[in-house]
Amino acid sequence: MASNAIKQRDPTTTTTTMNNKRRSGGGSRRDKRMVMAKHGFRSLAIAVSLPLSLTLISMYLGLSLHTQQHAHHDDASRKPFWFPPSWVLHLLCPASSFLMGISAWMVWANGGFHRNPVALMLYLTQIMFTVLWDPLVFGFGTIRVGFIVCLGMFVALFGCMHVFGKVNSVAADLVKPCLAWIAFLSIVNLKLVYL
Template sequence: MQYRKQKRTGMAARGLRSLAIAIILPLSLTVLDIILFGSGDRFRSMQRHPYFPPMWALHSAWLVAAFLSGLSAWLFWVDGGFHHQPGALFLYLGQLALSLGWYPIVFGAGAIRVGLVLCAALFGSLIACSRIFKNVNPIAGDLFKPCLLWGMLLAVVNVRLVYQW
């Protein structure tokens, strides 16, 4: 009896540890990206329009998307999704890399048109992750839907940047 309780406690601790890693890793990379490239002097100097989000809203939406995608990936992993569909891991890491690459490319390097291509690729990878994750865990797939809204917000910002210059 005591052995079972210790085993369950150990499994719960490992589960919480893996959940923390799955959420903290994308969040910390996102915070680092915001700190290094998110000052957005180009963005701040733009002419303000009512439909254009402030920088804090863009950062907040990005942090929420990083949290939700990490949680979704953990739920997918817990149900054995990455073992049954190993290509989903590369798709998830690809969308993470695309989202982390948008700030340095658009605001750091000023390659706004390349940012449009990144937005299209990011949106496609978010849709693919949502569909694949939903096949294994419906909640994991649904958690990517707010990330799709964030992808659309990035696309709107990027299109506005293209027409501003």
């Protein structure tokens, strides 16, 4: 009898039982919410940092190729007053990638990429065009190709806005400033062709 009482009060048995209960879903709601919040924060960090880091690497490659080749079209006397300086371009492109990362995460969290693979394809296409634009325009000086890439980005973003809106309206709203930015970037790129 005494040995049974000791076995029932063994703290390692109690701890093991509680851990098994938590793993099997029998833990408290607070514990479940904390686990879900940690997973959500981790996936959000990946969703935002991956496209943002790819954009920053692309900008770095574009600038390093640009300085190696010394071929740029920054003749200030020929630029119109609305033409943005290159630092604005290099600031707003990562901001656009940041917003697209949040938007894509919202769609992923609602299962949109699983239900509609076109959404994922459009998002990845947009990332590809974003990564290609800076090295093509600033690095290699292929401005006409850069304009075509801008048009591809615009089409991919428009598709993202349409498909994301079916999953999450806030995600579609986050795409709209990116779409406006790419439309302006296309105009800037077209102006670069004729400078």
